[in-house]
Amino acid sequence: MPPSPSRVLFIGLDGGTSAVLGPIFDRGWAPNLAALWRRSAVGRLRSTDPMVTPVAWTSFSTGCTPLRHGVHDFNYLDHARGAIREHDAATVRVPTLWEEISRAGGSIVSLGLPITYPAPKVRGLLVAGADAPDRDLAFAQCPEFDGLLRAEVPAYTHKLVWKRRPRTADEALDQARRCAAIFDAQAEAARLADARVDWTAMMVHFHNLDSLQHRMWPYFDVDETGVREAGFTDAVERCIRALDDSIGRLLDLASDRDAAVVVASDHGFGPCRSLVNVNGMLRAAGLQRTRVYGTRFRYRAIRVLERFRRWKALREPGGVAPEKARPIDGQISCDWRRTVAFAPFGQLCGNVFLNRSAVSGASADRALAELIGLFREARDPERGEPLFADVYSAADRFGVDPAEHGMPDVFALSADGYQAQAKWSERHRSTIQRPDPGLPGTHWLDGVLAVDAPGVRPGDRLDAELHDVAPTALAMLGLEVPGFMQGRALHEAFEAPLDEPREAEPVDVVAASADGP
Ligand SMILES: [Zn+2]
Structure with missing residues (x-):
């Protein structure tokens, strides 16, 4: 010893x-x-x-x-x-x-x-x-x-x-x-x-x-x-x-x-090598729908309101930042009646949640299987390499109810060189993969x-x-x-x-x- x-x-x-x-x-x-x-x-x-x-x-x-x-x-x-x-x-x-x-x-x-x-x-x-x-x-x-x-x-x-x-x-x-x-x-x-x-x-x-x-x-x-x-x-x-x-x-x-x-x-x-648009993949697979009217306005308005609340709270004497609880709609804009899955946050991982108000029981099981297949099969068209190193259902892998742990239903872990992103610029919303000149390394x-x-x-x-x-x-x-x-x-x-x-x-x-x- x-x-x-x-x-x-x-x-x-x-x-x-x-x-x-x-x-x-x-x-x-x-x-x-x-x-x-x-x-x-x-x-x-x-x-x-x-x-x-x-x-x-x-x-x-x-x-x-x-x-x-x-x-x-x-x-x-x-x-x-x-x-x-x-x-x-x-x-x-x-x-x-x-x-x-x-x-x-x-x-x-x-x-x-x-x-x-x-x-x-x-x-x-x-x-x-x-x-x-x-x-x-x-x-x-x-x-x-x-x-x-x-x-x-x-x-x-x-x-x-x-x-x-x-x-x-x-x-x-x-x-x-x-x-x-x-x-x-x-x-x-x-x-x-x-x-x-x-x-x-x-x-x-x-x-x-x-x-x-x-x-x-x-x-x-x-x-x-x-x-x-x-x-x-x-x-x-x-x-x-x-x-x-x-x-x-x-x-x-x-x-x-x-x-x-x-x-x-x-x-x-x-x-x-590139960023990977997780919500874009869900939309392309028909698992996520965008709200038809007022999408951008609503999304921006919620974000501006959030920033204002923070700014105001911090300005007060002895002010502390308000508890950071952001409405989901301020992160991602979906037509919730027709959306099966969404990734509200995450980098280097597709953190995919099922929309429980739209799917449950057997349809949720089918959606999970579809999601796992979608991310497992995703390849970089140029190099032929998988975009995700491991993809799994949290319930299956960990034997727990993911909702109780605040964790996603599906983890799609980025393969080396491909940074999955929930946040994506509106301008490139239907692009699935895109190099980011400002982020050459990850x-x-x-x-x-x-x-x-x-x-x-x-x-x-x-x-x-x-x-x-x-x-x-x-x-x-x-x-x-x-x-x-x-x-x-x-x-x-x-x-x-x-x-x-x-x-x-x-x-x-x-x-x-x-x-x-
Ligand atoms: Zn870092």
Whole structure:
């Protein structure tokens, strides 16, 4: 049994992929990460169904699959209210690693991890991620730390830089400067947090790596879509060097504190060949009908009204964002009497719901079979490849009533390179597939994992799932792995197996999670 470290430093590489790491190690852009990779047990970390931020990082933090933690997308459908609502830390159905460590008497530092707003009850210091509605709310758990960062690390932000693809080299370099400053500020914020908290676990999350890759993928020049172009290539190199420098400082901090290091990504990355119009496919198959009159007006009016409500609520003194519950009609416009199925939200997954007011019983079963066939058979006409990697009925796969879990009836998970989209511009409404020039890169399934700890066996030997990370970290720390966690401790990362004290699985965990999100 390897000796237990008393601390673990987690580095969240959002969208980190071996497709990028290999080439940037060879180019010498990331010497600190490359050295870490050489001394660690490394390998593949498979993402969740679907491979999107809130689902994947929740599996990472809870050690559970989406069925148990309850987050299946950014949004969920609240059937009782007929509204679309957003997931946040409050809708996660099981405790996180951070709460478990706090409960065992430890403290944590977490900077920028998604789905940590509103902050769970933890000892230590937690700054939420890009999904927090604003800065004050991101720092709600530690307002004094916000004050300190404003004074000493003004570049620190929980927000994302790469909102759109830069059109000129100057624009790319300008965004790169901001991105590099944020990476730098993250290491500095971690140093200041370390001086204040005697932490057992520290998490520093680099979300801007994901948005950089979305907008600048070709300039990484790691596959057939790669190009080198002055300014753009330099912008990428600058960001990666700043990221690596920041990670180097975190690794020094880990070494000063004798902390083990775990680097994890939430999904991989690759070129985005095309977006796929999920509702367009349903319309083409006759499963969805558009309202004949007033469609666009109604749709726009609901959206404008929603924005106005938010704006008004936030303007009031001490105003907080209203609970985000959006009417389905504001997301998608259908003739509900003649619509069988609809996808009100979702990226990288067709989240398809049956319209229960129009179909039930045997007709619902027939509709489900038709939907599954439709998505399974969908191919890219140019390359002949399937557009979806896996398509299934939630009831069949999970043995639960999807409506009770706010989850879709059918999951159609995007194949690597084809980003399914519920939202689609009106102008291209009948196009099924379309490349998006603003989004040259997107999430692919296989992310990366590196574990550097006492007794680790270096080398490319891991083949793990996101929910394996939390149990591995707890076992490494010598803490009991709670029974609700479904992942396994990754013994193969070590010379000798870890001791894995594990609580018995609570029998009521699935029943308890059926109460709705
Ligand atoms: Zn992303």
